[in-house]
Amino acid sequence: MLTVFGATGNTGSVVVERLLAAGAKVRAVVRDRDKGAALAAKGAELVVGDVTDAALVARALEGAEGAYLIVPPDLQARDLLAKSRSIVAGYVEGLRRAKVPHAVFLSSVGAQHEAGTGPTRLSHQAEVALRAVGGTRFTFVRAPFFMENLLASAHPMRSDGVLPVLGGGESFAMPMVAAHDLGDVAADALLAPPSATEIVEVRGPRDRSFVEAAAIASEILGREVTARVVPIDAIVPALTSTGMSENVASLFRELSEGAARGLLAYEGAGRTVRGRVTLEEVLRRGLAPSDASSVVRRVFDEVVNQRRTELLPELFAADYEGPQGGRGPASFGALVDTLRGGFPDIQYVLDEVIAQGDRVAVRWSWSGTHRGTFRTFAPTGRTITHRGMSFFELRGGRITRSWTELDRQAFAEQLSA
Incomplete structure (x- = not known):
């Protein structure tokens, strides 16, 4: 246990x-x-x-x-x-x-x-x-x-174009x-x-500065975001104005002084x-508008590639209908589990994403090592590559239906050759 x-x-x-x-x-x-x-x-x-x-x-x-x-x-x-x-x-x-x-x-x-x-x-x-x-x-x-x-600074970045930096060092890659x-x-x-x-x-993956973070946020939000220093003596008043206790705010002032x-x-x-997760991924996930294409990208990038199945209820509607007749978010999770059971290191690459309103089409490719039993195919130890297209329909920012078109015969030939 x-x-x-x-x-x-x-x-x-x-x-x-x-x-x-x-x-x-x-x-x-x-x-x-x-x-x-x-x-x-x-x-x-x-x-x-x-x-x-x-x-x-x-x-x-x-x-x-x-x-x-x-x-x-x-x-x-x-x-x-x-x-x-x-x-x-x-x-x-x-x-x-x-x-x-x-x-x-x-x-x-x-x-x-x-x-x-x-x-x-x-x-x-x-x-x-x-x-x-x-x-x-x-x-x-x-x-x-x-x-x-x-x-935590998403609101000032969106509304004022400001990324607050406590105490300075905004250009220092940390x-x-x-x-x-x-x-x-x-x-x-x-x-x-x-x-x-x-x-x-x-x-x-690499050290980054607050100035770089502001530049990334600018690209995501479509507006200029600037890293702005909160002077040491202004840290406690600034943080307590957000509801933080004076005790905790004082510790963050000490933290900034210690960093310097x-x-x-x-x-x-x-x-x-x-680690592998980039600053771009984290900021895009937290700042990007929740349009249909970004929801679908998260399915491939986070649920499948990063194994974050805890996100399924956030991305899929409760009445979701899957490609094999499965119902609910868990049915998509079961498909992911089946894939990962056969190909534990599987990674998808999105070659093209086209969105029109609440409909999204994705042309993808993936590769993975066949280390586990996949359906009726015993492990071969081979690196398998595959291509296909998936289609998604959304309602209220959640996926309600998906289906996939792929060359099943070519896939089976790789596993049985």
Whole structure:
């Protein structure tokens, strides 16, 4: 059994999907039973409650062979570090009681520093506390700036053409990573635990600046977006005006000052992993208008290529009719599972997308290694390529019907030759 805290969150949802796809038994800890319903339908055992409840944490860890631990952000906390330490204390006690052999903790770049890093101080304190748990090996996944954090400024980018940058450094290329890549790193560690406690320093495909992010947003939104510095002394008033507590806002000021001093740098300990999701993908997903073609692109890019089947209810209507008579979003998910069962590394490329109102036509190609049984065809180990066209009808931004035209005989010949 593998326990995942924050199972419906940005990283936790990826971890759960990966573990379930690998055939692992998963216990998903969620705050909202309704939000966890899709995971339960896929076979996850649900534990409903909050990580601030130490007794619930202990129950969730009972019998677990591994666990994914996070400290969820609380931007309204009166004392964020104290609340976070309490959550970590609950993890420590639960791990000791249950004698969990391995756990992954979502930490931060700069966790090697005890002070001067704002909310990142929690990562330092957590790593110290967790390392003291006897009998448990840890994978500390140290994350840099989340690309998704830029989407908190979606409104000023759309309405005013402004991307706020706290404290300066807008032209400096810094490490950024997508939440999906962090989830993949965590899932990999849970599926293949290390022999000893390790640090994994994660980076995105390449370092990016806020000026570059603004340029990407400009292209997506069709208007100029400029990276504008919020001076150090204006950070707390600016953040509290959005509803953030003064305590948390002050920590973000400290974070900006620490970044300027070079404290948010990689330690060089452990191993380094680079993610695959680009800043362009994250910003386009968060900023682009939800037109029919963008919905269909997300199906191929995220649901199929990135295995993000948790997005199915968002992209497909409840009364969706599939190409083989299947009904509902889950029927499309079943098609994806069948494809990935035969070709685990399958990747689609969209060669042409044509949209007319709520109808979309896609000319695509894919390649993948035939490593599993696909329908009646036993694994051949060959790299298979295939081309075809798919057609989609949408209503209210969700897909209601799809069908595909392809050369089935040519496909079968590749598998049987």
